[in-house]
Amino acid sequence: MAVTHATTLSSFSQFMISLPAASLRPRYSSKKRIRVDAECSGFNFSSWNVKGLSRRLLFFTGFVPILSNVNLASGALIPQMEEPEIIRTRKLPGGARVQDVVDGEGQAANEGDVVVFNYVCRRANGYFVYSTVDQFTGEAKPVTLPLDENQIIKGLKDVLAGMKVGGKRRALIPPSIGYVNENLKPIPEEFGPRRSLLSHANETLVFEVQLLKIL
Known part of the structure; x- marks a missing residue:
């Protein structure tokens, strides 16, 4: 009208x-x-x-x-935007879904190895839970753990196995291969972060891990 x-x-x-x-x-x-x-x-x-x-x-x-393809101010053609790189997601046999962000170099970690790594843990909705790297100072407190599912949550063990030093992965870990009991690690030492993590133990968690060293 x-x-x-x-x-x-x-x-x-x-x-x-x-x-x-x-x-x-x-x-x-x-x-x-x-x-x-x-x-x-x-x-x-x-x-x-x-x-x-x-x-x-x-x-x-x-x-x-x-x-529509011409810059009216300069009369030049507007460059076409390149498509962003897509990071593929794959499902591990144990049930975790993994994205390889950085491949890393050298020897790959295997089950039973003792590894040193940093990690960030978030809830599936994106809310922050805990990180070994301080977001303000950048100070890091890496975790040292054996790739043994009696000591580390199975989902994280599966994610770290096969990674090379310097590699980074992002993983979606369901509760069935997560904190099935309070003795499994990694667990923050501070009371507040530990309580926050365990209060969401029955949820799917997102881990971003970087392998620093294989001992």
């Missing part, structure tokens, strides 16, 4: 401009004013609107796709 109204106003203004110059002069005679009104009322706006609208649609349909 708004398009039709706008087009009618535009049509009306163009029609008035196209009138003879004499018709634009002030008219004081009521008869002449009636004649002008009659001329306007006899004008067929509907047919002009359709034709005018068709021409406008043809103009914009033909030129807008071209202009």
Whole structure:
């Protein structure tokens, strides 16, 4: 409805401009004013609107796709944005879902090895739980643990196994291979973070781990 109204106003203004110059002069005679009104009322706006609208649609349909790729300020073509790299997710046999962020170098960790690593733990909704790296000072307190599911949660053991030094992985660990009992690690030493972690032990947790060393 708004398009039709706008087009009618535009049509009306163009029609008035196209009138003879004499018709634009002030008219004081009521008869002449009636004649002008009659001329306007006899004008067929509907047919002009359709034709005018068709021409406008043809103009914009033909030129807008071209202009959309041109920087109007400089006249240069706008460079196409490159697609971001997609990090593939794979499911490990134990049930954890893993993304390899950085591959690392050298020897890979195996089950039974003692490893040193940093980690960040979050809830599945993104809320922060704990990190071995202080977010403000950057000070790190790496964890040293054997890849033994009697000491470390099974999901994290599966994630660390196969990683190389310097490698980084992001993993989604369901509660069935997470903190099934309070003796499993890693557990923060501070009371507050430990309590926060254990209060979400029945939830799926997201771990981001970086392997620093294999002992």
